[in-house]
Amino acid sequence: MERLSEIASDLTEVDGIVGVCLGGSRASGTHGPDSDFxxxxxxxxxxxxAALRRLAARLTGAPVEVTEPGGWGPWVDGGGWLTVDGHRVDWIYRDLDRVHRVWRDCRAGRFExxxxxxxxxxxYSHSYVGEVAVGQVLADPGGELGNLRELTREYPGPLREALMDNARWEAPFILAAARKGAARGDVFYVxxxxxxxxGLLTHALHARARRWVLNEKGAVRAAGELADAPPDFTARAHGLFSALGTTPETLTATLDAADGLVADVCDRLDR
Structure with missing residues (x-):
C-alpha cells in the first residue's frame, strides 16, 4: 500500500503516539492479496x-469509530477499523510501557x-514482545521502538524454558482430567x-525453536513446520478433533492418541 508510510508518519503527530509498527501477516510475509494491514x-x-478520529475521517472520507484505550478488552486494548484506498487498515493500540514490562517478564521467565x-x-503476554520482534517499524521519531525491536530479536532463554516446562506438566495433567469427562460422554469438556x-504443545514447540507465537491462528500448522516438531504433528493434532465422536469409547481413544502426541513432543523438548 503506497500510503502506508505517510499514514504512519501522520499517526506519530498525534499526542501520545510514540511509534507505529506494521504487524500481522503483512509483516511476516504470510499475507494474501486481501490481507489487512x-x-x-x-x-x-x-x-x-479525538485527534485519531479526525485523522481516520480524513483518511477514509467519513467518520470512523476509534475507541478509547481498553475499548477492545484488556489485552487487544483498542483502536479502529479503517478502509483506506480500498484496503483494510486496522489500528491496534499497544501501551509501550506495558510492552516494556512484559519484555522484562520474558527475560525473567515469567508470562501470563x-x-x-x-x-x-x-x-499469552509475550505475544506483545513477539509483535515488536517480527514487526516492521514504519515510524519511530525517537528511535525507541526500533531499539526495542533490536533487543527482542534474541528469544529469551528463561521464557523458552518456562513455556516448555509448562507444557511438560500441564498437558498430561489436563488430558488426565479429561478422562473423567470422557467416561461420562462429556464431549464439551473433553x-x-x-x-x-x-495449545500448550504448540507454544512449547515454538519456544524450543525460539519462535514467537502471536495468536492461535495458524499456530498448529506453523508448529508442524518447525524442525524439532514430531513428524506429522499438524495432521495428528488436527486429527484429534475430528476423531472425538460422542461416546465414552471414541473420546477415550482420542485421549489415548493425544497422550501419544504429548509424549512425542515432550521427547523432542528434552533433546
Missing part, C-alpha cells in the same frame, strides 16, 4: 483519541495468559481440555 500504534497515556474475546486459548493441551 495491521498497524500497531505504540503509545503512552494520555492518548489523543489473559482472557480476551476472540482468543479462545487466551492471550474437547476443551484437548484444545488446551494442543
Amino acid at each position: 495491521d498497524l500497531g500504534l505504540y503509545y503512552r497515556p494520555p492518548l489523543d483519541t 495468559i489473559g482472557v480476551q474475546p476472540g482468543h479462545p486459548l487466551g492471550v 474437547s476443551g481440555c484437548l484444545f488446551r493441551a494442543v
Whole structure:
C-alpha cells in the first residue's frame, strides 16, 4: 500500500503516539492479496483519541469509530477499523510501557495468559514482545521502538524454558482430567481440555525453536513446520478433533492418541 508510510508518519503527530509498527501477516510475509494491514500504534497515556478520529475521517472520507484505550478488552486494548484506498487498515493500540514490562517478564521467565474475546486459548503476554520482534517499524521519531525491536530479536532463554516446562506438566495433567469427562460422554469438556493441551504443545514447540507465537491462528500448522516438531504433528493434532465422536469409547481413544502426541513432543523438548 503506497500510503502506508505517510499514514504512519501522520499517526506519530498525534499526542501520545510514540511509534507505529506494521504487524500481522503483512509483516511476516504470510499475507494474501486481501490481507489487512495491521498497524500497531505504540503509545503512552494520555492518548489523543479525538485527534485519531479526525485523522481516520480524513483518511477514509467519513467518520470512523476509534475507541478509547481498553475499548477492545484488556489485552487487544483498542483502536479502529479503517478502509483506506480500498484496503483494510486496522489500528491496534499497544501501551509501550506495558510492552516494556512484559519484555522484562520474558527475560525473567515469567508470562501470563489473559482472557480476551476472540482468543479462545487466551492471550499469552509475550505475544506483545513477539509483535515488536517480527514487526516492521514504519515510524519511530525517537528511535525507541526500533531499539526495542533490536533487543527482542534474541528469544529469551528463561521464557523458552518456562513455556516448555509448562507444557511438560500441564498437558498430561489436563488430558488426565479429561478422562473423567470422557467416561461420562462429556464431549464439551473433553474437547476443551484437548484444545488446551494442543495449545500448550504448540507454544512449547515454538519456544524450543525460539519462535514467537502471536495468536492461535495458524499456530498448529506453523508448529508442524518447525524442525524439532514430531513428524506429522499438524495432521495428528488436527486429527484429534475430528476423531472425538460422542461416546465414552471414541473420546477415550482420542485421549489415548493425544497422550501419544504429548509424549512425542515432550521427547523432542528434552533433546
